[in-house]
Amino acid sequence: MIKVEKLTKRYAGVTAINNLDFEVEKGEIVGFLGPNGAGKSTTMKILTGYLPATSGSASIAGFDVFEQSIEARKRLGYLPENTPLYTDMRVSEYLRYRANLKGVAGRKVRQAVGDVLELCNLREVEHKLIGALSKGYRQRVGLADALVHDPALLILDEPTIGLDPNQIRQVRELIKNLGGKRTVLISTHILPEVEIMCSRVIVIHKGKIRASDTAENLLKNQRTAGSMRIEAKVGNDNATADLLKLPGVKDVVAEKDGDYTLFQVRLEANTDPSEEVMNLAMTRHWGVRELTRRRTTLEDVFVELTHADS
Template identity: 45%
Template sequence: MIQVQDLTKRYGTTVAVSSVSFEVRKGEVLGFLGPNGAGKTTTMRVITGFLPPSSGKVTVAGHDVAEQPLEAKRHTGYLPENPPVYTDMRVAEYLAFAGRIKGVPRRELRNRVREVSEKCAIADVQRRQIGKLSKGYRQRVGLAQAMIHNPDVLVLDEPTAGLDPKQIIETREMIRSLAGQHTVVLSTHILPEVAKTCDRVVVINAGNVVAEGTPQELTERLQGFETVLVTAEGPEGEIKAKLERVEGVTLVDQRDIANGRVTFEVHADKQKDVRGDLARAVVESQWRLLELRTSGLSLEDIFLKLTTRDVSEEAPAN
């Protein structure tokens, strides 16, 4: 649905995005993840036709954004970071205006306004002036605007920024419900968001794609071993020694000790499930096993790993 090939965008001498390539399949929700200033907004602006690429090719629904901008824009709905609303307009008036400039036929306009208003839960504020609405409502009005012409592709730049926790959950649910009918690209620097809403993730840092895949794939790829956390009550030195003898365990690291309860981080071969053996080792020695669980790398860890590695590799080159 969206293809980005070797996209480079320069502002004067600064390279904002360098040779980025990725693809978004139909009906998929793609998370665009990166620290602030990584080039997320720039990439999205090129996809939506707001900025021309310096080089490379971007196609939306088969239309090159540089060569057939109008066709590409007809298939794209865009919610910039700050919702592009006219504060002195009323909600219904604004949506009708957005529909007209995006070529929604006159006959369908009323229906479309009603439909997107219901989808975005703003049907109750139709007659209100946008400037007097809360940030959450404004964001939803912005989203309704992006959907008014029923585009195949929705590009959402930090759709949950500045919302309160309840609104964030609602927005995420709404985005999930759009998957399938629409192809969604959303950018964020908030990691749990990616895990909760996206089918696939593209991690971008300093203008380069550093990783791509499903959240699970990324976790697996970056982790060469299984990590198990074991909490037990007993003499820490003996427990440690016992755990180290379990087959497949490569490293035992004492993480925490409080009130006689010790927590160990155990690294083991990826192929072997050591959990049963670990439990038996503790229990057979008459120590009390309090907790035992696998701990994958969280997206936070992945993110830090990817982005800091990149910086340290680049540093000598500068």
């Protein structure tokens, strides 16, 4: 559905993306991740026809986004981070207007608008002015706009930004239900959402692809660190130095909490020194009130990949 080869974009003195190569297959929901300034938005703007590339190629459903831009965009629905809506129009009026602009045949406009009103749970506000809607409803109107011409591909840039937890859950379920029939490329900073929604993850950093795999495989294969939390009375012992000597311990941060010290311990990948910590505590007669091992998360993978020097 998406094919990108040697895609490069340079501004004056700055290379935003450099020789990107990736593909997104039909029916996939792919998370496109990276820190601010990594090149995510630049890549999305090129794919959606808002920005030309310096070199390389990109295609959507086999249509070149530069040479066959209109055909490519017919198959694309785009929800930008800040959804541009006409706030003085009513929801259904706006969606009819957008359907006509996107070339939906006259007889099919009513059906298309009705379908996205149902899909995005907008029936109860279809006659309201967009300017009177909450942030959550406006985001759903933007998503309905992206879907009204029944595109094969959706590109979503931070679709849950500014939403409350209930609204995030609703949008997440909607996006999950779109997978299979439609291909979805989604950029977001909410990494737990990516683990729930996405079949695959692409991580970009400093304009280059750092990883492309399922979240499960990234957690297994990357040299990512887990962590451990320890709360203990350690007296006058130099407990930080003692913990750093244990196998698998990468870093220790200590913070006092009355008579107790709270230790945040970063671990090497695939290690669990819990037994060694307890043995050390018993030997030194520390009073331990908590010892918690936290599993490696996609956030850990993200931090490792985007803090790499190369």
